[in-house]
Amino acid sequence: MKKILVLLSLVCVWPLTGHAQDVDGKAETEFQANNGPVAPVDPDEGNEVVPVYPPTNGPLSLSYAADLEFGSHKFNGKESSFLAENYTVTQVATNKAKQYPPFVQINDLRGSGAGWTLAVKQNSPLAKENGVEIANSQFKISALSAESPHGMTQQPSTLYSKNVSNNGETVPIISAKEGEGMGTWTIFLGDMGSQNPELSVPLASVKETGRYQTSLTWILQDVL
Template sequence: MNKTLKITALGLVTILGVSGTGFTAFAADGGSTTSKGDVTFEKNLEPSTPQDPDTNNPVEPTDPEVTPPTSGPLSIDYISTLHFGTQKISGNDEVYYAQMDKLKDTKTGETVEKPNYVQVTDNRGSNAGWKLTVVQDGQFKNGESELKGATLQFKNPTMKSSKKSDANTPTASEMTLNPDGKTSVDAITAKANQGMGTWFDTFGMDVEAAAKSISLSVPGDTAKTEGKYSTSLTWTLTDTPA
């Protein structure tokens, strides 16, 4: 009985001795730590200037009747002025087409013809969507003379952007305007997560398609006098796409 106990105690001493002196643990070299990064955003109030829809180069309109842009991070940057040229007075039904827009590329100095277009920028960062509508403020008039029955139409709308994809592209609509001065027509609708950045709605993919994309139809039995007939269009951009 005593002999057994002595052997057991001796064995314990031997094990403890090896553990305490022969296998001391050391920490490994290296390790890990954490660093941080940050970015601060502020409201973008810088005005967006007109650009070439195909190259995104800044441009200067050559037309002296430039539509003033709106301000803020959600803005209308540019709208082409529509010119239907000088036409012979006719007693027949006639359709006249808007001339191309002429723009000066500020990088190259070259003046180029482009389809008439509307440029909109959304720099809000909310991805909430937006809507652009238009109202024809009245019929084409020359003093007291009015082109009764004349109709202004926009066809072949084409959305362009440097960041265009099927998912984020707004919907552009063909439009026939009512000259009553109050009927609003949807031009572009950007749903949530669409229309971020700068977008162009060109009426015609290129100058060939644009040649007959914006028309003014005038009935032959409408009285006409010599001189310039004109009207105005009011474009409204809202942050409510529905």
């Protein structure tokens, strides 16, 4: 008798009857206000540039304020107006020089979006080292635009065109409302041409030839 051996291959699938276990974890970080100085940067390229004056400290700070140079002019004894020259900045890493209209650069790193105001004050009359003054001269300064070198979009929306004179008055130039002006912003005070800051000298107020100068104080504060 022949015997037949039949081999059966059994595949058994056993369902998993246990319960999946979930564990929740955390990922967190903390941002704090920056209380140190912030180096000024090229308005277009965002690279660090050589400062004119040391940047101020604090989460709401000034890192750059261009001097206003009005050049050399012939003494004519008449009322005259002069435009500020364009300004040259120098990149720290490459020594590359670029020209811009005069500008002020501010930093709002408070993280609150509370807004701010930038103002300016003339501290003394235009005068020579020997004390001779130009009486009743004034500057016309306009905030033409505010641009972010880092791509921020909520730019300050209130821009002023103001006359600045030696009367002790603090004059607003630009304001950021709540939710505006966070990060680093370059405030351009001109357009490389006819809208640069303007110096007006009254009729017959120049008594002597020579170099005249004054100082301006830029004031950055919480929005009023």
